[in-house]
Amino acid sequence: MRLVQGNEAVVWGALAGGCNFYAGYPITPATEIMEYMARLLPGRGGVFIQMEDELAALAAVIGAAWGGMRGMTATSGPGFSLMQEHIGYAAMSQTPCVVVDSQRVGPSTGQPTMPAQGDVMQARWGAHGDRPALVMTASSVKDVYDTTRLGFEWAYAYRVPVIILLDAVLSHMRENIELPAVAPSPEISQPTGGMSPPFGPYPFVPFSAATRTIVSGLAHDESGATRGSGIGAASERILQGALRQIEKDASRIARCRTDRLEDAEWAIVSYGITARAARSAIDLLRRDGVRVGLLELHTLWPFPEHIVREVARKVRGMLMPELNLGQLVLPLRSAVEGICPVSALGRADGELFTPEAIAAAMTEEIQQIEVGGRVSHHA
Amino acid sequence: MNSAWHGDPLRVRLSGRGGQGIILSGVVVAEAAMLDGKFVVHTQSYGPEARLGASKSEVVISRREIAFPEVVLADVLLCLSSDAYQKYGGRVAPGALSVIDDLVAEAGRTTGEVVLPLRRTARELGNELSANMVGLGALIAIAGIVDPEHGRQAIRQWVKPEFRDVNLKAFERGMELGVARAVAP
Numbered sequence: 001m002r003l004v005q006g007n008e009a010v011v012w013g014a015l016a017g018g019c020n021f022y023a024g025y026p027i028t029p030a031t032e033i034m035e036y037m038a039r040l041l042p043g044r045g046g047v048f049i050q051m052e053d054e055l056a057a058l059a060a061v062i063g064a065a066w067g068g069m070r071g072m073t074a075t076s077g078p079g080f081s082l083m084q085e086h087i088g089y090a091a092m093s094q095t096p097c098v099v100v101d102s103q104r105v106g107p108s109t110g111q112p113t114m115p116a117q118g119d120v121m122q123a124r125w126g127a128h129g130d131r132p133a134l135v136m137t138a139s140s141v142k143d144v145y146d147t148t149r150l151g152f153e154w155a156y157a158y159r160v161p162v163i164i165l166l167d168a169v170l171s172h173m174r175e176n177i178e179l180p181a182v183a184p185s186p187e188i189s190q191p192t193g194g195m196s197p198p199f200g201p202y203p204f205v206p207f208s209a210a211t212r213t214i215v216s217g218l219a220h221d222e223s224g225a226t227r228g229s230g231i232g233a234a235s236e237r238i239l240q241g242a243l244r245q246i247e248k249d250a251s252r253i254a255r256c257r258t259d260r261l262e263d264a265e266w267a268i269v270s271y272g273i274t275a276r277a278a279r280s281a282i283d284l285l286r287r288d289g290v291r292v293g294l295l296e297l298h299t300l301w302p303f304p305e306h307i308v309r310e311v312a313r314k315v316r317g318m319l320m321p322e323l324n325l326g327q328l329v330l331p332l333r334s335a336v337e338g339i340c341p342v343s344a345l346g347r348a349d350g351e352l353f354t355p356e357a358i359a360a361a362m363t364e365e366i367q368q369i370e371v372g373g374r375v376s377h378h379a
Numbered sequence: 380m381n382s383a384w385h386g387d388p389l390r391v392r393l394s395g396r397g398g399q400g401i402i403l404s405g406v407v408v409a410e411a412a413m414l415d416g417k418f419v420v421h422t423q424s425y426g427p428e429a430r431l432g433a434s435k436s437e438v439v440i441s442r443r444e445i446a447f448p449e450v451v452l453a454d455v456l457l458c459l460s461s462d463a464y465q466k467y468g469g470r471v472a473p474g475a476l477s478v479i480d481d482l483v484a485e486a487g488r489t490t491g492e493v494v495l496p497l498r499r500t501a502r503e504l505g506n507e508l509s510a511n512m513v514g515l516g517a518l519i520a521i522a523g524i525v526d527p528e529h530g531r532q533a534i535r536q537w538v539k540p541e542f543r544d545v546n547l548k549a550f551e552r553g554m555e556l557g558v559a560r561a562v563a564p
Contacts, residue, residue: 112427176419276448280446
């Protein structure tokens, strides 16, 4: 048992996932991730490099992946905005990598030390064009470890940049947890040789003497060719294939945790640090005899529509509290439309919701539904 | 003994100015409570400045897993600056115990507020920056929030070697201040 900080748990989770390359640029509240990496990676045969900015940081990670290393970077809002360019590049070039965004209040410089959940849409749609996206979040230090480890697994399984959303509180929070021992220098065997085409539904094969891969952000076919007729169609085919693969595995990818939903008439749907307040809110409401349960989403994108629908069929109403002015509530509403009403509760002032505030919002929604009125959307 | 500071969960808030070691003192409380065999969550909050500005550090201690990680109303409060007192002095639960530095002019008017020379004692020890540990010692002596031996162990674990001795000495002086206060009427 040890006192571990959220940002430190990112690093141990990454190492357990085989991470051996980190490039970054410091920013509150993600800086400790970089500091731990700088301390730990070189002694374990890995590479740590501080780059000149966030664009360069993710570019270095992408290059490292093609060079045969398993890389990640971490940042916060302003840096995450800068990284959108290369998140798109990683998606286009099907390069596995992990990007951690510890969310703080935005837009722009905002409140550097205060928590937010304002990047959940940016994590899905921030880069231009269409792309498959895998975005996960966490609500405890142990979760952060597990999620980061899994992030590396999925980055390679689906050949995408996996995005992990934390927040200023979780990043700096310490909890006493049991961390599994991480092997001193994990042996990662990368596939070598060029038996299959470098792009499309094939395993990621880094550069080697046997490959002649050209990596480009231009539209390309499975061989990497960027010219000739049919490149547009080929590029769309690769993209569609990647989207379909993730869709096919939706039930495996959609990770969530439920709490007291068995007999629930009402559900709070929440994610990240806000889910901790929601769990306490449920204690308060249950004490007053309100049958309410929690659906905590760990995977945010692809949005777990099948899970929220299943819960929606069993309850009379849902509440989504989030530290933004109404973002993830949009896909939630569209997924459960016609099944059950959804209220939004949002704030973007840098403070967490208290359990009391969430309980009050749930009570208000219940009253409105029980008097038969339409639910107001007080986002 | 039915004060708020013997309840579960126990919500501890340590507050002061940036640079006073507020976050470190929270980590020490969390580590000590962990050594006591409890679940702990430590959170920290500070402004964008490297020095000054309000700083707070909160520890929730419980025998059970902790859901909400922050403190709304504190059961135990340590306050090392006037700014922090103005902000958090009143944000305490009924029956709470507050240990407040005596250079905070407004303090000591409410029951449950114990005013002690934390910064002045630290200055006498040659390092005002150890006021956080004087405060912790006093808090632990009066409220018994963690086992004092685990407090010392946590200081050894988390304080940089070059400052370990002065911090341990500050902690002991704080314990003495607290013990004297706890037995006095």
